[in-house]
Amino acid sequence: MTGQTNGAAQVGNALDLPDGPQPAFRTDLGALYQGDCLEVMRNIPSGSVDLVFADPPFNLGKIYGKHFTDAVAEVEYTNWSEVWIKEGLRLLAPGGAFFLYNIPKWNMRNGAYMQSLGMNFRHWITIDIKLSLPIQGKLYPSHYSLLYFTNGKPKTFTRPRIPIQVCRHCGKDIKDYGGHRNKLHPDGINLTDVWNDIHPVRHQGTKNRQANELSEKLLERVLGIASEPGDVVLDPFGGSGTTYAVAERMHRQWLGVELGDIEPITNRLTGIGNQVELPGFGDSGKGRRK
Numbered sequence: 001m002t003g004q005t006n007g008a009a010q011v012g013n014a015l016d017l018p019d020g021p022q023p024a025f026r027t028d029l030g031a032l033y034q035g036d037c038l039e040v041m042r043n044i045p046s047g048s049v050d051l052v053f054a055d056p057p058f059n060l061g062k063i064y065g066k067h068f069t070d071a072v073a074e075v076e077y078t079n080w081s082e083v084w085i086k087e088g089l090r091l092l093a094p095g096g097a098f099f100l101y102n103i104p105k106w107n108m109r110n111g112a113y114m115q116s117l118g119m120n121f122r123h124w125i126t127i128d129i130k131l132s133l134p135i136q137g138k139l140y141p142s143h144y145s146l147l148y149f150t151n152g153k154p155k156t157f158t159r160p161r162i163p164i165q166v167c168r169h170c171g172k173d174i175k176d177y178g179g180h181r182n183k184l185h186p187d188g189i190n191l192t193d194v195w196n197d198i199h200p201v202r203h204q205g206t207k208n209r210q211a212n213e214l215s216e217k218l219l220e221r222v223l224g225i226a227s228e229p230g231d232v233v234l235d236p237f238g239g240s241g242t243t244y245a246v247a248e249r250m251h252r253q254w255l256g257v258e259l260g261d262i263e264p265i266t267n268r269l270t271g272i273g274n275q276v277e278l279p280g281f282g283d284s285g286k287g288r289r290k
């Protein structure tokens with residue numbers, strides 16, 4: 001453990017659940033549970049988490065293994081989402097942040113529900129995904145939604161700057177700064193709520209990615225905006241463990257849960273078979289990922 005933290009709770013409090021499930025895997029900074037996130041969350045003390053990041057299944061009929069079905073009635077999915085969202089809010093320290101990544105269809109409802117719980121709406125962040133599969137009779141969906149709420153007034157907010165974007169073919173600025181180009185901050189421009197520099201993940205060598213794996217850049221940005229070293233980060237839907245890997249690197253404590261196979265996560269955190277994530281491959285990204 002890292003000793004004194006800026007967070008509301010020592011992660012030890014949250015990790016040691018005397019009457020609850022025990023972690024399947026530990027590091028100095030974090031604990032990973034295998035099982036249903038709700039069961040684990042219900043055993044975590046209230047107010048002991050500084051940041052929740054959740055990337056749940058989208059109920060799009062994806063095969064995740066035999067543990068659950070990703071194609072249930074809309075009302076069932078919405079009810080389930082409300083239960084774990086409410087539980088996540090209970091765990092948040094005052095001023096803590098809650099990020100929820102989903103498709104607009106569900107985040108519209110999730111956001112309304114979070115607001116009804118009295119949470120403080122900060123942003124609907126648009127994650128541009130460039131290309132997407134056509135859907136007959138509809139516009140092509142081309143973004144994911146990242147909801148950003150806080151439990152009251154945010155206790156941590158660091159606005160990042162991003163490099164001035166240039167065309168990868170000609171090297172010229174993509175935007176016109178109206179003659180003020182030389183007055184821009186040398187560290188880059190202020191980040192907006194439209195993020196078009198988050199690309200699907202591919203790995204060097206295989207050029208493959210784990211199904212559903214989010215870009216580490218996305219998690220670095222989220223953790224950089226709304227947490228500090230030593231804070232406790234909870235991600236109830238582990239997947240390949242992107243949040244936990246980034247939390248380790250950024251010296252955040254973390255709590256993780258995954259219902260299915262946790263080997264991809266433990267391998268990643270112990271460096272087994274680790275591959276380097278390629279930088280964004282931009283416009284060649286293919287379609288929706290879930």
Ligand SMILES: C[S@@+](CC[C@H](N)C(=O)[O-])C[C@H]1O[C@@H](n2cnc3c(N)ncnc32)[C@H](O)[C@@H]1O
Pocket residue numbers: 035036037038055056057064068212213214215236237238239240241242243257258259260
């Ligand atoms: C969209 S993926 C998360 C991907 C992750 N953000 C990453 O970058 O690798 C959702 C994950 O949630 C897991 N899951 C689904 N229901 C769950 C539950 N009730 N409790 C814990 N994990 C669950 C699925 O097995 C899947 O791995």
